[in-house]
Amino acid sequence: MEILCVHSARWWQAQKVLIGREGRPLVIIDNFHPLPTVCVDDADRRSFRPVARHYPGIRAPVPKPYFAPVRRGLSDILIHHFDYRGGVSVQECFYSLLTTPPAQLNYIQRLPHVDGGDDRKVAILHYLCYEHHGGTAFFRQRRTGFETVPNDRFAAYKQGVEADHDSLGAPTPQYYTRNDRRFDRIRTVKARYNRAILYFGSNLHTILPGTEDSFSDDPRIGRLTVNTFVHPAHAGQKPPGAA
Secondary structure: OEEEOOOOOOOOEEEEEEEOOOOEEEEEEEOOOOOHHHHHHHHHOOOOEOOOOOOOEEEEEOOHHHHOOOHHHHHHHHHHHOOOOOOEEEEEEEEEEEOOOHHHOOOHHHOOEOOOOOOOOEEEEEEOOOHHHOEEEEEEEOOOOOOEOOHHHHHHHHHHHHHHHHHHOOOOOOOOOOOOOOEEEEEEEEOOOOEEEEEEOOEOEEEEOOOHHHHOOOOOOOOEEEEEEEEEOOOOOOOOOOO
């Protein structure tokens, strides 16, 4: 574990760890945003809607001023620990609320997932909820040994999922929280109010829900997060640990 000093965001408590055998970076920042209650208040005024079949919940857009107090600190982290150069491009940014109970999950939602096959994309997950809302877990597929699934691994990963289905049947309708014959859990991060985590979106990961409140559609009660996806403004770089 490496304790980080981010001079442009001195209120942060930041650390970096490496995930699994592939050693991809995971940065954990506590006290991430100077105005978390303003973020929650803003989310409470928004209209949330389902946006994709893969996300088990609802989302609403985040206003651009959200980034103003953390932009320089995030740039420092992305440059020094994710090898970003030439600027950062924000691709998506949403408030998210988990609302789908385990029994209603579709097949894909029952398995660990990646945030697309772009091996340069970094996910920034900002928890605006408390510890009882669970956290986030990272996984390794047993058949392939993959901890990340960029585009050039997707076919082999999919074959592994299909082989597991043929031999083990469909996964149980629940959130993936455990080691079993399909996947090994290799890292867990607990939710904490105003904590943010940064990781490459190609890492296999999943939501760890907490109590029944975790499925509330009320931003002041449920598992409220800000989900942001960024990419280097200058493409064509390979991430640390990539072949």
